[in-house]
Amino acid sequence: DAKTTQPTSMDCAEGRAANLPCNHSTISGNEYVYWYRQIHSQGPQYIIHGLKNNETNEMASLIITEDRKSSTLILPHATLRDTAVYYCIVRVGLLYNFNKFYFGSGTKLNVKP
């Protein structure tokens, strides 16, 4: 049911920007793109979300292409504590009350010293 595809794993040097790509080519016009991460076996942690404009918060930036078929999560200065599995999710909604979060396989980001 997942509507997104992500690379299985990525490496990033500590202090450098981590750019995590996601394809969501079947996204519908009213569906939002969300990013979560999961560290070890903790509950998934919300990072950021967007519809069509680029978004930035204290954790990350989200760049969504103009056709909305892909996006990139940017961690500007990765630290060792950013090592986690990152999930790109499309919040699926057929009707107003029928909107759910489906998780795919995610990208394991390894931040190395």
Place this chain on the structure above:
Amino acid sequence: DAGVIQSPRHEVTEMGQEVTLRCKPISGHNSLFWYRQTMMRGLELLIYFNNNVPIDDSGMPEDRFSAKMPNASFSTLKIQPSEPRDSAVYFCASSFTEMNTEAFFGQGTRLTVV
């Protein structure tokens, strides 16, 4: 707010026993989700409630699984009888219904059925 609260954090039970997992969503949230996570299948959505009503339970694996939400501040996921293959981490999450609002996850219940 203390966030989404799940109990117990760990549960070890024998095959055939009934198991009840509990979730207290964030106050004011009207959507609640139960997920199961295993190495093989990742994070699977089991059931979704909106305003205490089960909207979609297509992810519930078998009749042995049932979920209830008697009020806006409490939900349970019950497995009866439990089997070893039910061993997993079960997460509860809550959110507002609107599509541009994030869901918040609890810390999960690690279930081991021996």
